[in-house]
Amino acid sequence: MYDVVVIGSGPAGYVAAIRASQLGLKTACVEDYINESGDMTLGGTCLNVGCIPSKALLDSSHRYSDALNHLDGHGIGIEKVDLDIPVMMQRKDDIVKKLTGGISGLFAANKVVSIHGRGKVLANSMVEITKTDGSIELVETKNIIIATGSSPIQIPSAIFDNKNIVDSTGALEFNKVPKTVGVIGAGVIGLELGSVWSRLGSKVTVIEAMDNFLPMADADIAKDSLKDFIKQGLDIKLGSKLISSNSLKNSVKISYENKEGTHEIEFDKLIVAVGRKPNVSEVFSKDSGITLDDSGFISVNDHCQTSNDNIWAIGDVVRGPMLAHKGSEEGIMVAERIAGKFAEMNYDLVPSVIYTHPEIAWVGKNEAELKELGIEYKVGKFPFSASGRALAVEQSTGFVKLISDARTDTILGAHVFGPSAAEIVQQALISMEFGASSEDLGLTIFSHPTVSEALHEAALAVNNQAIHIGNKRK
Ligand code: FAD
Ligand code: NAI
Numbered sequence: 001m002y003d004v005v006v007i008g009s010g011p012a013g014y015v016a017a018i019r020a021s022q023l024g025l026k027t028a029c030v031e032d033y034i035n036e037s038g039d040m041t042l043g044g045t046c047l048n049v050g051c052i053p054s055k056a057l058l059d060s061s062h063r064y065s066d067a068l069n070h071l072d073g074h075g076i077g078i079e080k081v082d083l084d085i086p087v088m089m090q091r092k093d094d095i096v097k098k099l100t101g102g103i104s105g106l107f108a109a110n111k112v113v114s115i116h117g118r119g120k121v122l123a124n125s126m127v128e129i130t131k132t133d134g135s136i137e138l139v140e141t142k143n144i145i146i147a148t149g150s151s152p153i154q155i156p157s158a159i160f161d162n163k164n165i166v167d168s169t170g171a172l173e174f175n176k177v178p179k180t181v182g183v184i185g186a187g188v189i190g191l192e193l194g195s196v197w198s199r200l201g202s203k204v205t206v207i208e209a210m211d212n213f214l215p216m217a218d219a220d221i222a223k224d225s226l227k228d229f230i231k232q233g234l235d236i237k238l239g240s241k242l243i244s245s246n247s248l249k250n251s252v253k254i255s256y257e258n259k260e261g262t263h264e265i266e267f268d269k270l271i272v273a274v275g276r277k278p279n280v281s282e283v284f285s286k287d288s289g290i291t292l293d294d295s296g297f298i299s300v301n302d303h304c305q306t307s308n309d310n311i312w313a314i315g316d317v318v319r320g321p322m323l324a325h326k327g328s329e330e331g332i333m334v335a336e337r338i339a340g341k342f343a344e345m346n347y348d349l350v351p352s353v354i355y356t357h358p359e360i361a362w363v364g365k366n367e368a369e370l371k372e373l374g375i376e377y378k379v380g381k382f383p384f385s386a387s388g389r390a391l392a393v394e395q396s397t398g399f400v401k402l403i404s405d406a407r408t409d410t411i412l413g414a415h416v417f418g419p420s421a422a423e424i425v426q427q428a429l430i431s432m433e434f435g436a437s438s439e440d441l442g443l444t445i446f447s448h449p450t451v452s453e454a455l456h457e458a459a460l461a462v463n464n465q466a467i468h469i470g471n472k473r474k
Pocket of ligand 2: 155184185186187188189190192207208209210240241242273274275276321322323352353354355
């Protein structure tokens with residue numbers, strides 16, 4: 001009998017399993033993922049086909065685009081820049097292999113039992129595991145953690161054929177640069193993977209149903225980043241709804257409609273990135289006591305406990321942002337609660353990052369959300385064009401915006417569009433976890449020259465004290 005059986009080994013599940021084992025609980029983790037080479041690998045979407053391979057390609061494509069477009073001013077000339085897509089893909093695959101293998105090593109070191117098969121929660125704390133050969137094993141456990149993750153949403157107007165019409169996984173595997181790429185959805189995946197192929201030479205058109213660009217981001221960042229993506233060559237068609245798509249021999253013809261009417265356009269490849277849905281099918285039996293919420297996620301309380309006290313659910317399969325770090329923190333919280341410890345998760349401070357160039361990142365509330373809540377606030381904004389380091393590294397697009405409470409000066413939100421945005425937001429987040437004010441950040445010494453100084457100056461700007469921009473004087 002186990003103390004804990006975790007179903008799913010993505011960033012939510014594997015972290016939960018390791019923490020549970022660290023706490024002395026006898027733990028197993030069930031995973032059914034088989035990669036392209038036919039190997040069972042741990043790590044879930046994030047390591048196999050999500051966060052990690054996408055960031056590997058974002059890096060490779062950025063280096064290529066830099067070599068082509070951004071070296072002249074440095075006095076560096078390159079006669080010919082070659083592009084070898086199979087080598088680029090192999091590098092990505094090697095990184096994935098190293099990291100997924102690393103999880104197996106961590107499981108062994110932490111004595112987490114790794115079981116290959118498809119897990120299903122039955123009544124009375126039993127887990128049924130269907131192995132690849134069809135055989136079934138029943139495992140008894142005191143607690144179950146469901147961490148089965150999510151999958152790409154498929155829309156009837158664009159059925160994946162894994163050849164010309166692909167999801168995010170397919171978009172990480174093109175074996176040559178398509179001349180033209182269509183992307184359905186200007187969300188996080190559309191922008192990241194659209195950027196990859198655009199930098200490598202594809203003409204990329206993004207079809208987005210909503211009129212607003214990046215509605216979840218700060219409005220100034222959404223406005224400035226849209227301009228920048230267009231400057232980079234992405235053709236972003238807002239307020240445009242896909243009607244149909246027709247996969248031909250080597251291309252896809254789509255029709256979409258917007259205010260101007262109906263349009264037809266043909267692409268070599270079509271990437272559909274319209275969101276992800278929780279993996280709940282065949283994960284639990286009706287008599288397990290588990291229920292779904294209105295959006296189809298597993299219903300849980302603030303501590304990720306389902307209506308059955310011994311069954312927990314974490315990560316993409318439950319409410320909240322579909323982000324690796326959110327799932328991992330839930331995994332730690334749940335493992336600690338099962339071990340009888342006090343553990344909470346601060347859902348107000350989950351950071352978001354879009355790994356484009358420049359990066360977009362934020363944490364806490366934005367101005368629109370604060371207005372909606374009726375909270376009075378102050379804003380400090382500092383442009384990277386006034387940062388010495390940003391100019392020296394030729395990354396002076398964008399700004400840092402820091403928002404604090406008008407009455408107490410407590411930092412309520414940090415929003416960054418620019419170099420190392422993810423890392424800068426992380427610094428603001430740490431200060432927010434400790435309840436810092438913008439004055440506290442303003443009194444903190446930042447190394448010079450760093451792009452992080454823009455956060456320091458934005459903090460000073462909240463109270464009209466920034467040094468390197470003209471402040472309004474009364
Ligand atoms: P998953 O990682 O989806 O893992 C669930 C695992 O459970 C899978 O391996 C699945 O095979 C397995 N499973 C499902 N059902 C069963 C069953 N019945 N039995 C056994 N095993 C089962 N997030 C970020 O924070 N940062 C990023 O940069 C980022 N980039 C992304 C890029 C892309 C292209 C994509 C698609 C996603 C990205 N994400 C990113 C989102 C991130 O991948 C997910 O939020 C994260 O993987 C969710 O973790 P999870 O553990 O809940 O689920
Ligand atoms: P998303 O929710 O970010 O964006 C989907 C977009 O598609 C939305 O803008 C939506 O309006 C649009 N859309 C929906 N239906 C449409 C239609 N029929 N026609 C045209 N547009 C349509 O979802 P995405 O990009 O698929 O990503 C899924 C999740 O993966 C994200 O929610 C995110 O949490 C996670 N992710 C995180 C990353 C990161 O942290 N850097 C990177 C990639 C994914």
